[in-house]
Amino acid sequence: MSNLKVTLYIRITTPEGKRKMCKPVYASRGRLKPLHAADANGNSLGHHPEGEYYLRYAGRTEAVGNDPYVALDRLEERKAELRGSSRADSPTNQPQTVEHKSARVATLDAAITEYLTTGKAAEKDWRKHTLQCYTLGLKLFRESCSKTYLNEIDGDDLRRFKVFLRKQQTQTKTVKKRIDDRTVWNHFNNVVGFLNSYGMRDLIPQSEWPAYEEKTPEAYDPEDVIRLLQFADEDERDVIEFFCGVGFRNGEGTHTEWHDIDLRNKEITIYSKAERFDWRVKDNEKRTVGISDRLAERIKARHKRHPGDGLVFPNSCDKPDKHLLRIIKRVALRAGLNCGQCMGTHNRKRVSCRTHPVCHKWLVQTFRKTWATFQAEVGAAIPTISRDLGHSSLDTTRMYLASRDRRHTTRRTQINAADALFASRGVEDQARVT
Numbered sequence: 001m002s003n004l005k006v007t008l009y010i011r012i013t014t015p016e017g018k019r020k021m022c023k024p025v026y027a028s029r030g031r032l033k034p035l036h037a038a039d040a041n042g043n044s045l046g047h048h049p050e051g052e053y054y055l056r057y058a059g060r061t062e063a064v065g066n067d068p069y070v071a072l073d074r075l076e077e078r079k080a081e082l083r084g085s086s087r088a089d090s091p092t093n094q095p096q097t098v099e100h101k102s103a104r105v106a107t108l109d110a111a112i113t114e115y116l117t118t119g120k121a122a123e124k125d126w127r128k129h130t131l132q133c134y135t136l137g138l139k140l141f142r143e144s145c146s147k148t149y150l151n152e153i154d155g156d157d158l159r160r161f162k163v164f165l166r167k168q169q170t171q172t173k174t175v176k177k178r179i180d181d182r183t184v185w186n187h188f189n190n191v192v193g194f195l196n197s198y199g200m201r202d203l204i205p206q207s208e209w210p211a212y213e214e215k216t217p218e219a220y221d222p223e224d225v226i227r228l229l230q231f232a233d234e235d236e237r238d239v240i241e242f243f244c245g246v247g248f249r250n251g252e253g254t255h256t257e258w259h260d261i262d263l264r265n266k267e268i269t270i271y272s273k274a275e276r277f278d279w280r281v282k283d284n285e286k287r288t289v290g291i292s293d294r295l296a297e298r299i300k301a302r303h304k305r306h307p308g309d310g311l312v313f314p315n316s317c318d319k320p321d322k323h324l325l326r327i328i329k330r331v332a333l334r335a336g337l338n339c340g341q342c343m344g345t346h347n348r349k350r351v352s353c354r355t356h357p358v359c360h361k362w363l364v365q366t367f368r369k370t371w372a373t374f375q376a377e378v379g380a381a382i383p384t385i386s387r388d389l390g391h392s393s394l395d396t397t398r399m400y401l402a403s404r405d406r407r408h409t410t411r412r413t414q415i416n417a418a419d420a421l422f423a424s425r426g427v428e429d430q431a432r433v434t
Helices: 068-087 099-104 108-116 120-124 128-144 155-166 181-197 222-230 234-246 250-254 293-305 324-334 364-377 382-389 394-400 402-407 409-433
Strands: 006-013 019-026 032-038 044-047 052-057 060-063 267-270 287-290 343-346 349-352
Touching: 006 032, 006 068, 032 068, 044 394, 052 068, 068 181, 108 120, 108 128, 108 181, 120 181, 128 155, 128 181, 155 181, 222 234, 222 324, 234 250, 234 293, 234 324, 234 364, 250 324, 287 382, 324 364, 364 382, 364 394, 382 394
Parallel strands: none
Antiparallel strands: 006 019, 006 052, 019 032, 032 044, 052 060, 267 287, 343 349
């Protein structure tokens, strides 16, 4: 009987420069953590952007690219093919390509429609925001590409698309601003994922992809947070202290309801609310986060001022207030905490953060990092912090805490000691010269 086993691997480059086959790392619901690897014992080897997925089956090794969704699709296809060939007692188990999909959906427009309706979007049950991102990216690709059929697409089309994206501007009537490099990369990556799902892989090398600068948020200084609170009214303080005290994402805080809060045990549970608000927590991972006694008292006081069992932070229509960050930015402007260097959009006009509440310094993500930093300072374990943040990878949490290590007293002592050593050596060298 033929061997029906199909195994998925990820090939990475080790620090020594060697290529190595490793186990892929799975997240929730059987999905892959993109380009994460583990050793034979399941220990994480971190994120490897250079990684590529491979299948091994029937004595063969097949490259399936670097898209985790495509890799899982190929895995299931090969399993089905081997089962079918075994039932038919076929002498060979030659892998079938996915060209049947391209042939069945001949035009580019038809392929895009299928991908966004009954194809990948339906298979992976994309969140609303994810579907919007892919829809916009494919719309822009269609505008940049004049070809009719899917099998006509080649690497030059992607190169032209990259140039096309860099010329795009935000879609408002009064404000003209080019989209940033990370958005260019996101659109490009989504289109490559679309083409990969139809067997159009490796059309352009990774070295020719758009580049962007990875921005890691820094934790807020305690003095800035204290000043922010001094200039906030009672309801504004509720918003600021809530995000400082739970480490939630913006959408998680927006959709928190009173019955999600257990004041007796001082815990808040966050979970998807698809039916009521058409909203899902990232990675669909329900979690419960403990809160301090002080925050519990503030939440209790807010509930007395705003009784009911609905949203903790509703808008004027009792819907989720999706602009909580604007509250924080307004307080930051009053407190004189804006950087004064960045530009933003206010009332459809490009304005400076010196005079308007548009400073990029103030982000909910940075409050998350501030929360994580102080948790680490008091000795909380990184896996605990990672779980409370809702991270699917410890590497993401470690990145959040990188600035803490750099600013830690021990590290500052090391930096000053190294500087003193350098200065003393310089004095010795100068003495020899004279």
